[in-house]
Amino acid sequence: MxxxxxxxxxxxxxxxxxxxxxxxxxxxxxxxxxxxxxxxxxxxxxxxxxxxxxxxxxxxxxxxxxxxxxxxxxxxxxxxxxxxxxxxxxxxxxxxxxxxxxxxxxxxxxxxxxxxxxxxxxxxxxxxxxxxxxxxxxxxxxxxxxxxxxxxxxxxxxxxxxxxxxxxxxxxxxxxxxxxxxxxxxxxxxxxxxxxxxxxxxxxxxxxxxxxxxxxxxxxxxxxxxxxxxxxxxxxxxxxxxxxxxxxxxxxxxxxxSETCVGRLRYIGLMLYDADRVGKAAAVKDEHELYAAQRSVFLDPNDAQVVAAARAAGIPDDWIGAAQLSPIWDLIMRYEVALPLHPEYRTMPMVWYIPPLSPVVDILRDTGHDGEDMDNLFGAVDALRIPVDYLAGLFTAGDPAPVTAVLRRLAAMRAYQRRINLGEQPDETIAEAVGMTGQQIDDMYRLLAIAKYEDRYVIPAAHAEQAHRLEQLGSECSLDYEGGPGMGGSGPFGESSGTPAPIDVENFHMLRNRQTADSSAAPDDKATRVNLLNWDGKGRPEGLFPPKTDGGEA
Amino acid sequence: MNVLLWVVYPYLAMAVLAGGLIWRYRYDKFGWTTRSSQLYETSVLRWGSPLFHFGVLMVLIGHIGGLLIPKSWTEAVGITEHAYHLMAVFIGTIAGFSTLIGMAILIARRRLTGPVFAATTKNDKAMYVVLAAVIVLGLWATVRANVAGEGYDYRETVAPWFRSLFYLSPDPEVMAGVPVGFQIHIIAAFALFAFWPFTRLVHAFSAPVGYLTRPYVVYRSRDPRPGLRPTRPGWEGPPQLPTRNRD
Structure with missing residues (x-):
C-alpha cells in the first residue's frame, strides 16, 4: 500500500x-x-x-x-x-x-x-x-x-x-x-x-x-x-x-x-488512495467495472491501518485529519451519490458529479404529478430510461444501474425531507428503501443543501514550514525573485520570452474572512460610514474621515 | 584570408552556438519551444512538416556519415568509394529534395495562411532566409558537382578539414582547393549555426528521445521554492516591514 x-x-x-x-x-x-x-x-x-x-x-x-x-x-x-x-x-x-x-x-x-x-x-x-x-x-x-x-x-x-x-x-x-x-x-x-x-x-x-x-x-x-x-x-x-x-x-x-460559484454546488476535499492499485484498477476489462474499480483504490481515512500507512508515507497529520473530514469522501464513498465523468477513458478522473434529479422532478410536475412523492419519483427514475441512459453515458460508461441508484437516493432524500418540512413524522421506510438510515439521509441533506463554506471546502494548507513566504505582507520586493530582473516587459524573442514573473498571491486571508463571516453584509461600523453616492460635496458628515488622533495631522 | 574563413570564422560560429545555447537555456527556458502553428492550420502542415523534418534528419545523418566518419573507416569495412558515392548521391538527393519541397510547402503556408503569417516574427523570417540559403546552396553544390558534373569527393578535403577543427589543429589549406559551391555552402552553414540559438530552431536540441524510456506518468514534489523568493539568511533577523524614506 x-x-x-x-x-x-x-x-x-x-x-x-x-x-x-x-x-x-x-x-x-x-x-x-x-x-x-x-x-x-x-x-x-x-x-x-x-x-x-x-x-x-x-x-x-x-x-x-x-x-x-x-x-x-x-x-x-x-x-x-x-x-x-x-x-x-x-x-x-x-x-x-x-x-x-x-x-x-x-x-x-x-x-x-x-x-x-x-x-x-x-x-x-x-x-x-x-x-x-x-x-x-x-x-x-x-x-x-x-x-x-x-x-x-x-x-x-x-x-x-x-x-x-x-x-x-x-x-x-x-x-x-x-x-x-x-x-x-x-x-x-x-x-x-x-x-x-x-x-x-x-x-x-x-x-x-x-x-x-x-x-x-x-x-x-x-x-x-x-x-x-x-x-x-x-x-x-x-x-x-x-x-x-x-x-x-x-x-x-x-x-x-468554487469560491465564486453562485449555486454553491462545488465541494473540495482530500481523498487518500493507494497509488499501487491505480494501474490495475484502470485496466479492468469491463468498462462497467471502472466506476467500482476506481472506488476500490480510495482508502478509508478513518481506518487505523490507513492512517498508519499515510503517516509512514509522510502525509502530515493535519492532512490526514482533513481527509477524515473530506466532503468528497462522504459524497463518493459514504452516500455513494457522486459519479466520475467518463470512467471509460481509464484516466481515473478526480472531479466527480452528482447527477441531476431535478429534470425528472420537472417532468413529473409538468405532467401534473407530485414531484416529491417517493413512489412517483422512483417510478419516474425507472420509467425515464432516456435521461438515465444519457447520464450513464456520461458517468458510468453506459451502465444505468449506478445512475439509477444515485437518483433513487436523491429522490428518497427529497421525499424524506419533505415530510420533515411539512411537520410530519420522519418516515424511516423511505430511508430503508435506498439502503440508508434516516440519520444518514439527514446528514446527506445537510451536506448537499445547507453546508457552510467550511463544510464544503476542507482544504489543508501546504506544508512549506516557511511562514514568512506564505504571509501576505509585502515585506519583500515582489520583483525580488531568483534570477529575475523582474522589471516586466518582454524578452528579445517576443512577448513570451524571458523568465516568467511569479504568481502574485493576493491577500487571500481578507477574502476568507469575508467569506466565512456571517455578518459580511453588516459591518460593525456601518453606522459611522458614509455613502459617498449620497454626499453632495458640501459639509463634512460624521464618519467621512477617520476620527482624529492626538497630534495627528488629520 | 584562408585562415580567417576556415579557422577563425568556424570557431567563432561554434563558440556563439555553444555560448548562445547555454545563455538561452539559462535566460529563456520559457521561450524554448517549437512555437507550433498547427492550431491555426493543419491540412498543409500535415504534408509539409513531416516531409521537411524527416528529410532534414536524413540530411543530418548523411552529413555525419560524410564528415565525421573518415574515409579509411568505410573502406576498411569494404565499402568502395564508388559504392559509397552512388549511395550518398542517391539517398542524399532524395533527402535534399524532400527537405526542399517540404520547406517550400511550409514557407508558402506561412505566407499564405492568415493566422500563421500573423504569428511570424521578424526573427522567423530572417531564420527562414538563412536556413533556406544553406539547404539550397548545399543541394545546388551537390547536384552540380555529382549529378551534372563528373563528381567531387568532399571526403578527401572538406571532411578532414572539418574533423581537424575538433582536433584543435585546423588545416585551412585543404579548403582552398574546394569548389566555390561547397565553400559558400559551408560558410552559410556556419552562419546558421551562429544564428541557431537565437531562433526557434533551438527546439531541435530538445528532441524528446528520453520519452522512449521514461515511465508514462511523472510525479514531482511541490516546488521547494514557494514564491520563488530567495531564502533569507538568518542573521538578517526577523522580516521587517519596508520603511519609507521621508524626504
Whole structure:
C-alpha cells in the first residue's frame, strides 16, 4: 500500500443554473491573456450538446485517453511512445482552432471615430488571430441552453449512442448543465503523452501541472487528454491547463471557480488512495467495472491501518485529519451519490458529479404529478430510461444501474425531507428503501443543501514550514525573485520570452474572512460610514474621515 | 584570408552556438519551444512538416556519415568509394529534395495562411532566409558537382578539414582547393549555426528521445521554492516591514 493524497472536487449538478460565473472568474484569473483567448480552463456545457471543443467526447475521432491492449495493459489510445515520436512533426489528432472557436474582439474604436451620419456606427467583429474582419459563428457555449435546437444537439456524441426514437423524446424531456474543469486524474493520459515530461502530477496533492519551462510545444498532451482540458497557447507555444488554483489551495482556500460559484454546488476535499492499485484498477476489462474499480483504490481515512500507512508515507497529520473530514469522501464513498465523468477513458478522473434529479422532478410536475412523492419519483427514475441512459453515458460508461441508484437516493432524500418540512413524522421506510438510515439521509441533506463554506471546502494548507513566504505582507520586493530582473516587459524573442514573473498571491486571508463571516453584509461600523453616492460635496458628515488622533495631522 | 574563413570564422560560429545555447537555456527556458502553428492550420502542415523534418534528419545523418566518419573507416569495412558515392548521391538527393519541397510547402503556408503569417516574427523570417540559403546552396553544390558534373569527393578535403577543427589543429589549406559551391555552402552553414540559438530552431536540441524510456506518468514534489523568493539568511533577523524614506 502506497498512500497518496489527492485534492478532489465534486459538483452537484442539481444546483447548476448555468450562469457561467465559474467560467468567467476562472478566465479572469487564469486565461485573460493573449494566446489563450479561446481557452476556458473552466467551461459550462449544456447537455445535450456538443461540448467544448466540439464533440470532444468522440474518442473514435480524437483518440484521447487510454486503451486496454489485448494483453491487459494500458497504452494511450493515440499510440505508444514510438508512434508519438514519429508523428511529432504534425500531430494527426490535434483539434483545430475551428473546433474550439476563432477568438474575436470588436472594433470599438470605430464607435468613437466614425464620422457623423444617419446610421449608428457598428463595432464589427475582428479576428484575434489575423486582425481582419471575421464572422462569429461559434464559441465556447454557442449551444447554451439548447440554442440551435436539434441541429446542434444531434451532434452530441453521447446522444449518438442512444437510438433515434428516444432521441426526440429526450430532447423534449430535459436539459442540464455540466461545468467542467481539468479532472486531475489519478492516471493522467496527458502526462503520459508528453514527450518532454513537462506534465507532472504533484506528489503532495495530486494536482496535475505543466512545467512551463520544460514544455517544448509538441502538442501531444492536447490529443492525450480525452476531456480536451489541455490547451495550446498559440502565442507562447506552450501547453496550459487548469491548475486547480494551486496558489489558493496551498494556503487553504478553494479554487476560484468554487469560491465564486453562485449555486454553491462545488465541494473540495482530500481523498487518500493507494497509488499501487491505480494501474490495475484502470485496466479492468469491463468498462462497467471502472466506476467500482476506481472506488476500490480510495482508502478509508478513518481506518487505523490507513492512517498508519499515510503517516509512514509522510502525509502530515493535519492532512490526514482533513481527509477524515473530506466532503468528497462522504459524497463518493459514504452516500455513494457522486459519479466520475467518463470512467471509460481509464484516466481515473478526480472531479466527480452528482447527477441531476431535478429534470425528472420537472417532468413529473409538468405532467401534473407530485414531484416529491417517493413512489412517483422512483417510478419516474425507472420509467425515464432516456435521461438515465444519457447520464450513464456520461458517468458510468453506459451502465444505468449506478445512475439509477444515485437518483433513487436523491429522490428518497427529497421525499424524506419533505415530510420533515411539512411537520410530519420522519418516515424511516423511505430511508430503508435506498439502503440508508434516516440519520444518514439527514446528514446527506445537510451536506448537499445547507453546508457552510467550511463544510464544503476542507482544504489543508501546504506544508512549506516557511511562514514568512506564505504571509501576505509585502515585506519583500515582489520583483525580488531568483534570477529575475523582474522589471516586466518582454524578452528579445517576443512577448513570451524571458523568465516568467511569479504568481502574485493576493491577500487571500481578507477574502476568507469575508467569506466565512456571517455578518459580511453588516459591518460593525456601518453606522459611522458614509455613502459617498449620497454626499453632495458640501459639509463634512460624521464618519467621512477617520476620527482624529492626538497630534495627528488629520 | 584562408585562415580567417576556415579557422577563425568556424570557431567563432561554434563558440556563439555553444555560448548562445547555454545563455538561452539559462535566460529563456520559457521561450524554448517549437512555437507550433498547427492550431491555426493543419491540412498543409500535415504534408509539409513531416516531409521537411524527416528529410532534414536524413540530411543530418548523411552529413555525419560524410564528415565525421573518415574515409579509411568505410573502406576498411569494404565499402568502395564508388559504392559509397552512388549511395550518398542517391539517398542524399532524395533527402535534399524532400527537405526542399517540404520547406517550400511550409514557407508558402506561412505566407499564405492568415493566422500563421500573423504569428511570424521578424526573427522567423530572417531564420527562414538563412536556413533556406544553406539547404539550397548545399543541394545546388551537390547536384552540380555529382549529378551534372563528373563528381567531387568532399571526403578527401572538406571532411578532414572539418574533423581537424575538433582536433584543435585546423588545416585551412585543404579548403582552398574546394569548389566555390561547397565553400559558400559551408560558410552559410556556419552562419546558421551562429544564428541557431537565437531562433526557434533551438527546439531541435530538445528532441524528446528520453520519452522512449521514461515511465508514462511523472510525479514531482511541490516546488521547494514557494514564491520563488530567495531564502533569507538568518542573521538578517526577523522580516521587517519596508520603511519609507521621508524626504
Amino acid at each position: 502506497r498512500v497518496m493524497a489527492q485534492m478532489a472536487m465534486v459538483m452537484n449538478l442539481d444546483k447548476c443554473i448555468g450562469c457561467h460565473t465559474c467560467s468567467v472568474t476562472c478566465k479572469q484569473a487564469w486565461t485573460n491573456r493573449s494566446g489563450v483567448e479561446y481557452v476556458w480552463f473552466n467551461n459550462v456545457e449544456s447537455r445535450p450538446g456538443q461540448g467544448y471543443p466540439r464533440t470532444y467526447e468522440n474518442q473514435d475521432r480524437w483518440q484521447g485517453g487510454w486503451t486496454r491492449t489485448r494483453s491487459g495493459r494500458l497504452k494511450p489510445r493515440a499510440g505508444g511512445r514510438l508512434k508519438k515520436l514519429l508523428s511529432i512533426f504534425a500531430n494527426p489528432k490535434l483539434p483545430a482552432m475551428a473546433d474550439y472557436y476563432e477568438p474575436w474582439t470588436y472594433d470599438y474604436e470605430h464607435l468613437l471615430t466614425a464620422p457623423a451620419g444617419d446610421d449608428t456606427p457598428v463595432a464589427r467583429p475582428k479576428s484575434l488571430l489575423t486582425g481582419k474582419d471575421t464572422k462569429v459563428t461559434w464559441s465556447a457555449n454557442w449551444d447554451d441552453s439548447l440554442a440551435g435546437g436539434n441541429e446542434i444537439a444531434a451532434g452530441d456524441p453521447i446522444l449518438a449512442k442512444i437510438s433515434d426514437t428516444v432521441r426526440q423524446e429526450y430532447e423534449k424531456a430535459f436539459l442540464f448543465f455540466l461545468p467542467r474543469i481539468c479532472e486531475h486524474c489519478l492516471n493522467p493520459s496527458c502526462a503520459a503523452s508528453c514527450p518532454s515530461g513537462a506534465i507532472y502530477k504533484r506528489a503532495e496533492d495530486g494536482i496535475v501541472l505543466v512545467d512551463q519551462d520544460r514544455c517544448r510545444g509538441w502538442r501531444m498532451c492536447v490529443t492525450g487528454c480525452p476531456y480536451k482540458k489541455i490547451y495550446f497557447n498559440h502565442r507562447t507555444g506552450k501547453a496550459e491547463k487548469c491548475t486547480f488554483c494551486f496558489p489558493r489551495i496551498e494556503i487553504g482556500q478553494p479554487t476560484i471557480c
